Amino acid sequence: MNISVKRAPASVPAIRIGDHLALDFLNSIASPQEEPLEWISDGPSLLQWLEDSGKIQSDEHSWALKTFAKAELNEVAEEARELREWFRKLLLRVKERGTSGMSQKDIEKLNNCLVTATFSRQLQKSEDHRLRLVWKNYSSGVRMFLAPVAEAIAELLCEEDLSLVSRCGGPGCTLWFCDRTKSHHRRWCSQAVCGNRVRVNAFRQRNRANA
């Protein structure tokens, strides 16, 4: 991990404004205040992020912590961060040039992560007898935890209108989102954060010019 990036404290929830898991994955490193925070700083935090994303169940999470050595999990988290930064560059390229900006090597990189998982759907009954149909991963290799994010990236590339995928217009803001508004005029990660900040700055500048 880049040592200048601080690990996100457990009390700060990961940012979920992307409206797509692949974009929330990109946003798992971000600067909600001044300094950048990393939500996938090690193996356990990757597992937590995946559980909070609904991509692994809590029993799978504890099974992974018991089954794999910390160093192995940390290595996967490192690979996940590397995949994330690779995807950040790929997304810019694909937005600019369409899927012709994607090489066979890029496709193989994603397929190499996708192949790490074997999923099957399973019926589960909760204590209050409610039934749920969940995806269970039956792989035994530690790299299986790359599959959910690789799948989200592949889904975004295949199924979404990439012209609606943008980076927040806030100065210095690195957050990405998929604009699902009816008018397709979403400009900010959040109106309350960047939208407001830009409005306040514009207001100050106008006032200064009028003074």
Ligand SMILES: [Zn+2]
């Ligand atoms: Zn923003």
